[in-house]
Amino acid sequence: MMKLSKYVLYDILRNKIIIAYTLFLFVVSLSMFQMEENSSKAMLSLLNIVLIVLPLVSLIFTTIHYYNSYEFIELMSSQPMSRTRILMSEFSGVSISLLSAFFLGVGIPVLLFSPDATGFALLFTGMSLTLVFTSIAFFASVVARDKARGIGFALLLWFYFALIYDGLVLLILFSFSDYPLEKLTLLLSALNPIDLGRIFIMLKMDISALMGYTGALYKDFFGSGTGIIFTAGIMLLWILIPLWLAVRKFRKKDL
Amino acid sequence: MIRIENINKRFRKLQVLDNITASFAKGQVVSLIGPNGSGKTTLIKSILGMVRPDSGKIYVDEQLITSDHSYRKKIGYMPQIGRYPDNMKVGQLFTMLQNIRNIAEEKLDKTLIEKFELEKIFEKPMRTLSGGTRQKVSAAVAFLFDPAILILDEPTAGLDPLSSEILKEKILVEKKKNKLILITSHILSDLDELTTHIMYMQEGKVQFFKDMEALQEETGELRLGKAIARIMRGEQFNSEWIDKMLEIKNDGKIY
Numbered sequence: 202m203m204k205l206s207k208y209v210l211y212d213i214l215r216n217k218i219i220i221a222y223t224l225f226l227f228v229v230s231l232s233m234f235q236m237e238e239n240s241s242k243a244m245l246s247l248l249n250i251v252l253i254v255l256p257l258v259s260l261i262f263t264t265i266h267y268y269n270s271y272e273f274i275e276l277m278s279s280q281p282m283s284r285t286r287i288l289m290s291e292f293s294g295v296s297i298s299l300l301s302a303f304f305l306g307v308g309i310p311v312l313l314f315s316p317d318a319t320g321f322a323l324l325f326t327g328m329s330l331t332l333v334f335t336s337i338a339f340f341a342s343v344v345a346r347d348k349a350r351g352i353g354f355a356l357l358l359w360f361y362f363a364l365i366y367d368g369l370v371l372l373i374l375f376s377f378s379d380y381p382l383e384k385l386t387l388l389l390s391a392l393n394p395i396d397l398g399r400i401f402i403m404l405k406m407d408i409s410a411l412m413g414y415t416g417a418l419y420k421d422f423f424g425s426g427t428g429i430i431f432t433a434g435i436m437l438l439w440i441l442i443p444l445w446l447a448v449r450k451f452r453k454k455d456l
Numbered sequence: 457m458i459r460i461e462n463i464n465k466r467f468r469k470l471q472v473l474d475n476i477t478a479s480f481a482k483g484q485v486v487s488l489i490g491p492n493g494s495g496k497t498t499l500i501k502s503i504l505g506m507v508r509p510d511s512g513k514i515y516v517d518e519q520l521i522t523s524d525h526s527y528r529k530k531i532g533y534m535p536q537i538g539r540y541p542d543n544m545k546v547g548q549l550f551t552m553l554q555n556i557r558n559i560a561e562e563k564l565d566k567t568l569i570e571k572f573e574l575e576k577i578f579e580k581p582m583r584t585l586s587g588g589t590r591q592k593v594s595a596a597v598a599f600l601f602d603p604a605i606l607i608l609d610e611p612t613a614g615l616d617p618l619s620s621e622i623l624k625e626k627i628l629v630e631k632k633k634n635k636l637i638l639i640t641s642h643i644l645s646d647l648d649e650l651t652t653h654i655m656y657m658q659e660g661k662v663q664f665f666k667d668m669e670a671l672q673e674e675t676g677e678l679r680l681g682k683a684i685a686r687i688m689r690g691e692q693f694n695s696e697w698i699d700k701m702l703e704i705k706n707d708g709k710i711y
Contacts, residue, residue, distance in 0.1 A: 204555045208541070208548060215543035215581075272539035276597075279504045279533040280556055281525050455467075456506040 205277065205287065209294025213266065219302055222258055226250075226306025234314040241406060244311075244319055248402055251307065251327045252395050253363055256334040260355040263295050263338035268348040275456045284452045288339070292444065296335045303327050322405040326398035329436040333394045333443075334359075340443040343451045366393045383418045391431075394439045401432050457482055457605060457636045458503060463512030465498055465660075472498045473509065474660035480638065480653075482604075485631050487647045488640040489684070490657035496640045497536065499657070500607055503638075504533055516605070529557065532603035536610045538594035540582040546593060547578030550600065557601055567629075568596040571622045588614050595623055599630070606630060606637045612646050624650060644681040656684065663688075 213219055229250055237243040267274075270291065277287045307327055311320045338355050345351035370389050374382060390396045404423045422428045458480045465473040472495045480486055488496045501507040503514055505521055505528065513520060516527040540549060554564065569575060572592040577585070585593070591614045598606060608627075612620040627650055631637060641647055655665045664687070668680075677683040 204552065208544060208552050211548070212541035212543045269539075270541060272535065272537055273541055275506060276533070276535060276538070276540075276594075278506050279528060279531065279535075280553065281528040282556060283525050453508060455508060456501070 205282070205290035206293045206297075209270075209291055210297055213294055213298040214301075216298075218262060219298055222262075223302040223306045226254075226303065227310065230307050230310035234310055240315040241319065244315055244323060244402075244406065247307065247311070248323060248399070251323060251330070252399055255303065255327055255330050256363060256395060257359050259299055259331050259334035260338045260341075260359050261352065262299065263335050264342045264351045264355045265348075266295055267291070267339065267342035268351060271456075278456055285448050288343075288448050288451045292335065292339055295339075296332055299331045299335060300328055303331055319402065319405040322402045325433075326402055329433075329440070330394060330398055333436060333439040336440050336444040336447070340447040340450075343447045343454065362393055362395050366396065370396075387419070387422065391435045394436060397432060397435055401428075404428075457517055459515040459518075460499075460503070461513045461515075463502060463509040463514065465495075465502065465507060465509045471660050473502065476512070476660075476662055478655065478662060478665060480636055482636055483631075483634045484653050485627070485637045485639065485651050486653045486655055487651040487680075488638060488655050488657065489642075489644070489647075490663075494657040495660040496657055497609060500609055500638065500640065504528065504531065504607065529601075530603055531605045531607060532598040532601060534594045534598035534606075534608045534611055536613070538590045540590070540593070542581065542583035544582050545578065546574060546580055546582065546585070549582070549593065549597065550578075553597060553600065559601055563602065565599055565602040566596075568592075568599050568622070568626055571626075572596060572619060588616060588619070591615055592619060595626075599626060604635055606635060608637070608639045610641055611639060612641065612643060620646070644684070645679075648680045651680065654680070654684070656688075 230247055233243040233246050233250075234240060237246070274287060274291070278284060304324075308324055311323060337358060341354040341358060342351045345354050370386070373389070374386065390400050400419060401423060404420050423432065460476055460478045463473055463476050464471070474495075476495075476499065488499065490496055498507055502509050503516070503521070505525065508522075513522075515521065516530065519527050521527055550569070554561075572595070574592065574596055577589070582590070595608075595611060598608065606627075611623055611627075615623060624646065627637060627639075631650065631652075637650075639647065639650065651668060653665065653667045654671060656663045666674075671680075671683050671687065672678055675683040675686040677686055
């Protein structure tokens with residue numbers, strides 16, 4: 202597998218967008234830590250960046266990369282190589298480069314200024330979200346027939362996960378506010394990787410007390426070892442399922 | 457070497473390949489000709505496993521191509537449009553393919569690399585190459601592994617007359633080595649000196665598959681373009697396309 206992904210990685214690491222993305226993350230994280238006196242405040246601002254920008258960049262970059270590499274992927278599929286291997290090599294190339302951009306841009310400042318549990322939770326969430334949305338983007342690009350549709354589909358997914366989903370959850374919570382919904386909200390959070398990441402980090406900060414009874418329940422759950430395994434497991438499912446669907450579709454696809 | 461049995465392919469409403477049966481043997485240079493959208497490229501892509509036919513079977517050396525991908529070791533493919541990762545260097549493409557195919561340095565056929573003087577640009581990234589140079593790279597890739605079957609999709613389109621001549625010479629050399637060569641082209645004068653068999657496709661059907669001598673005898677024409685025009689008029693095919701081909705040729709332009 203390394204035979205191909207090594208070159209894909211080499212190509213992407215020289216990509217201007219990836220370099221700009223790394224610099225952007227680095228400058229933003231560094232200035233957050235410089236501006237805020239309290240590092241946990243800086244973490245909170247950084248959290249919002251991670252939750253909004255990371256999924257968006259991962260989705261858009263992956264989709265554009267897939268369509269730009271289309272002829273190359275075609276050529277590779279005329280070589281003695283299985284389709285699964287081609288797609289997995291592309292996936293590992295893209296995800297390793299996005300992960301290293303995140304690690305250099307956010308990871309290093311966080312490790313310098315705030316190397317505590319919250320910091321590590323932020324890094325864990327950032328890495329997971331990068332992988333989740335790269336995997337979702339591969340699925341979107343394999344399913345869509347052309348570039349415009351692919352990017353459109355990816356953007357729609359981002360809107361859904363970053364904005365629309367929260368609205369829907371609030372709607373449900375308001376409509377059924379007479380019933381005990383704590384367990385349900387826990388389940389709903391698992392259905393959106395961004396929300397899951399947000400809750401996971403928030404509970405590492407000392408602000409969960411502000412969230413009332415639900416917050417206490419969350420703290421109880423996510424603070425425990427089970428909670429960490431639960432989060433990691435759900436994130437892993439969010440990475441593997443879209444990727445598996447993408448590979449399945451790609452194997453049967455006409456190039 | 458290649459046996460195609462009753463393959464069908466439909467893209468939505470359009471029947472691209474309509475029950476095609478054919479068999480190609482060693483030593484043949486088969487020209488696939490026909491109007492745009494007649495299914496030539498789809499047929500080639502089906503042989504390479506890029507397009508999955510709805511029904512029918514394709515064998516390469518008695519191996520069913522859907523069984524596994526090892527049969528592609530025997531095939532060298534030159535695509536119609538060659539696009540490569542932007543930042544990949546020309547030399548890297550060759551090393552990468554060599555790694556994937558796992559073929560020793562001394563078994564490589566570097567004639568085209570030398571004749572097209574590609575070593576000079578080995579350190580250049582792909583994005584800096586012109587369309588014609590990329591086409592030369594694609595050609596060199598197809599011939600690099602000395603494959604028993606060569607599939608060339610519009611090989612001379614976009615090449616300058618000198619390079620086009622080098623490529624034609626190379627095809628003649630390979631023809632003498634008793635290989636099977638499949639070429640699609642719209643430039644019939646390029647095919648004249650190379651081809652041994654003609655396969656004429658229209659609307660996804662094979663209209664005829666004849667060897668060159670039979671065609672010349674039947675029509676009394678030595679030139680491929682004229683022979684085909686004659687046979688098509690005689691057999692009441694849609695001869696508009698071939699009229700256009702000849703018209704351009706009589707313009708006195710040089711191809």
